[in-house]
Amino acid sequence: MNTNTFPILLRREYWENKGGFFWAPIVAAGLFLLLTMMAIVVGEVAANKAAAAGKLRIDGEVMINGLDLSKVSSKMTAQDAQELAGGVDLSLILASSWPFLVLGFVVFFYCLGALYDERKDRSVLFWKSLPVSDSETVWSKVTSATLVAPLLTLAAGIIAMFAFLLVVSLVVLIHSGNPVQLLWGPGSPLQVAGILIASIPVQAVWALPTVGWLLLCSAWARSKPFLWAVLIPVFAGLLVTWFDLMQSFDMQTFWFWKNIVARSLLSVFPGTWVDVAQFTNVKIDGPQDLMKLFSLKSMYSTFLTANMWIGAAAGIAMILAAVRIRRWRDDS
């Protein structure tokens, strides 16, 4: 076996899925920026009208010549500054979140098609005519879903974040505010970027049960992998709910939906691990506290939960099953 095959297998996945891996996050980021700018324009127009009518007040002082942000910053208390910082960071996370939301859908459908499309168009016969093992192939798809696509999305998210900061800085400048004082100083874009980077491994391990389940369906389904992948867990959930209603089962309906159904279908969506993360001593008292939710410590606390590891083990088992099915499946 050639030891350097793995990178070329990843490139192969990228070539085939360039639209989802590369363009989709860029389009999502662009769309966010576009909507932001449109909202700013709407805000400007509304503010101008209000100022003209003498209705625009900040702390009781009427703004005659439109919004003057230098007056805002001059009146900020320490408490205000802290809230501002939290608010800026939160808006940065929001700015970077659009590509990540799209990523969830991209990865979901990528996994569903990864081992199905090649059987449908019979190209699996070509891939299998080359000295690449089924194991390498399937793991290259797992790596693409859990690392390659998220890293590309991360890049788009970080670019979106800084582009957003630039746009808002421009607006602040127009209103004679100081963007360094109002945005770049209080906000911590590098820290937010760091947190996004740090979330990649958490998300990768967290996504394994869904990636495994979807790949398994993709390798196994004779047709309509989407229906199988969704209907089996949902139907199981309904059955459990029904038994639960009949009280003949001592299984908690909610537990099943959360730990089986959602974990096998929704874990590819970024941030769904938040539910099992441990937040110690966080009292939400304003935007500055919200940022604490995204701390390294709370993110990596997920690695201390059984949910994370049992899910990962189940995911790996399903991936191994998909490898085996691909090895022996004989219908093309």
Add this chain to the structure above:
Amino acid sequence: MNAPANMTVRARGLSKRFPNKVALDHADFDIPTGRIVGLIGPNGAGKTTALKAILGLTQFDGQLDVLGFDPRTQRDQLMEQVCFIADVAILPRWIRVREVIDFVAGVHPRFDRAKCERFIANTQLKPAMRVREMSKGMIVQLHLALVMAIDARLLVLDEPTLGLDILYRKQFYQRLLEDYFDENKTILVTTHQVEEIEHILTDVMFIRDGKIVLNSEMENLADRYTEVMLSADRLDAARALNPVDERALPFGKVVMLFDGVERGHLESFGETRTPGLADLFVATMKGTYA
């Protein structure tokens, strides 16, 4: 089981059963190295199943040795020595010429990139072209260029020219003979277009209902089989020699096919000749679809 060094494939009791059909029924055959072997049979006779077994794509019973490997357990090593072209539809439609070359170069230790690019240069293929933009003939040219640049010991072709026009079909086999085949390589090919490949085959195997019913070198076929054209009055005398097949021609003439009857003896009945592979095939497979 280890095949002798000059044996590329050795099958003993090769069997494959589907729920309502036997695809391979204790087939025994050897494919020596340095041969071009035609595996010929009617639809559903087990050709593709036999190829899939050789390529490790399907489970089977019995013993099968391909280049010293068991295709079931040693497929990954085996595929470094074996190339495979199924019909034209199997190259992924989204891939570009340069991507597929990069990919094969990246995964195949025996791939000669310069050679492949030389083959491509002789066609109308362009590096940025996607498979979905190509005609069937061009797809086959691409696949052939990839495969011929791989220094493999066994090339398996399953209906490689299906749906191509005659120019592409002729070119396909021509290239294989001129630029690829040598005494260290073995080619195993199935096709329905028997007439087109009979000149390039060194050996032929007929498969019927999962069994190998004929396995012979092409040269020996001429010694074994004779066709005689008879007029109506000699029929009974000729039938006494047990022809394996007879068919009527216009104007009351009849053609009979004999297996293992000395040619000199048959010449007294009428004009003799060596039967074509297609005639032999039809005679052997009589009643298959009945």
